[in-house]
Amino acid sequence: MISVVGLGKAGLPLAAVIADSGLKVIGVDVDEEKCRMINNGVNPIPEEKGLDDLIRKHGGKNLIATPNYEDARDCTAFIIIVPLFVDENYNPDFRILESALRSVGKILKRGDLVVVETTLPPMTTETLVRRWLEEESGLKLGEFYLAYSPERIMTGYSISRLREFPKVIGGVDEKSGKIAYELYRKFIPNLHLVSNARTAEFIKVIEGCYRDVNVALANELFKIAEDMGVDFYEARKYANHEYCHIHEPSTGVGGHCIPVYPWFLIKLAERKGRFSDAKLLRTAREINDEMVKYWADKIVLACMKVNKPLSEVKICIRGITFREGVKEIYHSRNLALAKLLKDKGLKIYVYDDLFTLEEVERLGFKWIEPEEADVVFDSFKLKITHNDGSLKY
Numbered sequence: 001m002i003s004v005v006g007l008g009k010a011g012l013p014l015a016a017v018i019a020d021s022g023l024k025v026i027g028v029d030v031d032e033e034k035c036r037m038i039n040n041g042v043n044p045i046p047e048e049k050g051l052d053d054l055i056r057k058h059g060g061k062n063l064i065a066t067p068n069y070e071d072a073r074d075c076t077a078f079i080i081i082v083p084l085f086v087d088e089n090y091n092p093d094f095r096i097l098e099s100a101l102r103s104v105g106k107i108l109k110r111g112d113l114v115v116v117e118t119t120l121p122p123m124t125t126e127t128l129v130r131r132w133l134e135e136e137s138g139l140k141l142g143e144f145y146l147a148y149s150p151e152r153i154m155t156g157y158s159i160s161r162l163r164e165f166p167k168v169i170g171g172v173d174e175k176s177g178k179i180a181y182e183l184y185r186k187f188i189p190n191l192h193l194v195s196n197a198r199t200a201e202f203i204k205v206i207e208g209c210y211r212d213v214n215v216a217l218a219n220e221l222f223k224i225a226e227d228m229g230v231d232f233y234e235a236r237k238y239a240n241h242e243y244c245h246i247h248e249p250s251t252g253v254g255g256h257c258i259p260v261y262p263w264f265l266i267k268l269a270e271r272k273g274r275f276s277d278a279k280l281l282r283t284a285r286e287i288n289d290e291m292v293k294y295w296a297d298k299i300v301l302a303c304m305k306v307n308k309p310l311s312e313v314k315i316c317i318r319g320i321t322f323r324e325g326v327k328e329i330y331h332s333r334n335l336a337l338a339k340l341l342k343d344k345g346l347k348i349y350v351y352d353d354l355f356t357l358e359e360v361e362r363l364g365f366k367w368i369e370p371e372e373a374d375v376v377f378d379s380f381k382l383k384i385t386h387n388d389g390s391l392k393y
């Protein structure tokens with residue numbers, strides 16, 4: 001019997017896929033209402049394709065959800081997938097992870113396996129995670145097994161990702177890796193055993209770094225193209241080929257993952273005084289975060305062409321989520337842009353297909369139909385339009 005700790009957007013699809021492979025799963029989550037829904041066969045994440053069917057089929061049967069760790073005492077494997085946040089200085093805040101692992105440590109038995117899936121700064125599993133488990137269980141590594149396997153899902157497509165996308169797993173020691181690999185093979189078809197947990201942690205983090213650096217490159221090239229009067233999108237279309245994949249420019253990089261993971265490596269390097277080791281990663285972060293100011297300046301310039309005092313110009317930010325089509329505003333640069341302009345004393349309004357008027361107001365903004373604004377900034381198309389229809393970009 002397997003326990004999945006943390007039944008969120010990442011953990012619940014995994015728990016459902018394991019249950020669907022025929023294994024019995026005890027899901028542990030502090031959210032009692034969520035546990036009740038799952039046990040009644042109701043999917044708490046309806047936007048996740050294919051999850052409704054799996055929860056209806058296995059909820060309360062092969063997949064039992066509980067807020068009590070004690071209920072998972074008979075499990076022999078524990079998969080941990082709770083959130084890890086960063087503080088305002090981008091240092092990881094391990095409190096939730098530590099609490100979950102110490103709770104697992106209290107019920108851990110000789111021969112059990114623990115696999116962490118939460119994205120972590122490399123080397124966390126072999127250091128902190130091992131220490132928390134050893135302290136609480138009184139066991140030593142070797143008496144229990146410990147591995148890491150990064151979650152590589154994409155919200156909305158998690159089930160198909162788990163069934164098709166390559167997944168890696170690595171042990172803190174060789175035996176842990178082998179045991180974890182043998183277990184995961186039962187429900188993950190495309191699985192690869194890598195040298196160790198540290199490598200598996202690194203794989204996940206560098207994926208995010210790649211994306212961040214390449215978005216920064218696109219943003220920098222976009223600015224240069226604008227200055228030269230070159231249509232960036234036309235240039236990008238013909239520049240890209242098999243070996244050149246220039247990304248889309250944007251207002252920056254948002255969400256829980258990509259803007260955070262580079263900091264794991266930047267902090268690791270800088271804590272050792274090795275500032276040049278992560279120079280590109282830091283610069284990319286800065287370029288992407290500064291895009292909000294770049295677009296704010298452009299919008300103000302566009303507003304100055306409207307025949308009204310600047311403070312009277314109605315500006316609509318169209319699209320406030322961090323990514324198009326995903327109702328998530330965590331670290332949204334589009335929302336940051338709206339806030340920056342609002343803080344300048346400008347008349348900022350918001351429109352987003354995914355948000356109601358009430359939801360927009362709860363975020364501290366006024367809602368507007370784009371046609372009623374003087375200037376509209378489309379956050380995803382990166383277009384500034386005047387209400388007379390003239391297009392600036």
Ligand SMILES: NC(=O)c1ccc[n+]([C@@H]2O[C@H](COP(=O)([O-])OP(=O)(O)OC[C@H]3O[C@@H](n4cnc5c(N)ncnc54)[C@H](O)[C@@H]3O)[C@@H](O)[C@H]2O)c1
Nearest residue numbers: 006007008009010011029030031082083084118119151155
């Ligand atoms: N969502 C994604 O697209 C995604 C993709 C890749 C990796 N991840 C990784 O998965 C982690 C979790 O992300 P998520 O999107 O599932 O988060 P989420 O907020 O949707 O869910 C987290 C769940 O953990 C539960 N929880 C919190 N503290 C707990 C505790 N002490 N014990 C048991 N349960 C607890 C919460 O109640 C919640 O249901 C992320 O931090 C990230 O490392 C997520």
